[in-house]
Amino acid sequence: MQPRPIRRQEAVEVYRNAYGSLYDDAVVSPGGKPGRYLRWKWSNPGVVIVPRWADTVALVPSFRYPIGDLSWEFPRGGWEPDESVEQAAARELKEETGLTATATRRLGVLYADTGLIESPIEVVEAQVENPASGERSPEAMESVAEPAWFGSAELCAAFADQRVRCAITIAAAALARPR
Incomplete structure (x- = not known):
């Protein structure tokens, strides 16, 4: 029925x-x-970026006003009408981490809260330049510290002990798992 x-x-x-x-x-x-x-x-569709370097992914420590706390998350934001989702992903990655995407791949679409938010969020995986090379300067309002790099086991542990509590990040990580 x-x-x-x-x-x-x-x-x-x-x-x-x-x-x-x-x-x-x-x-x-x-x-x-x-x-x-x-x-x-x-106002604009969303994008969340899964930054990859070798066998690791990067999470950004961001202060989130609504919860009044630090949140470990994948970078994310909105994409402008004149750019593709891949361009938006590369731009948001650069703004929030200072990292440069060398290749991107769309992984799927998710909804942050299906009971309240109608807008979809594209999940994009971004291969990045060696994070140890070069100087980066993320925008001041985007993150409170450098990204941290997590291997698969470390990321699972961060989910299990609730260091990562952002539903968008957890859902994006599920889409980014090796297939």
């Missing part, structure tokens, strides 16, 4: 800024009862 979807009667925008819009939509439930549904739509 296929469940009947919730139907939007009216999109009601209650807040907007440069990053996106918050809606408090008028909806009708599968049983016909009217209700409200809150949703967020980002």
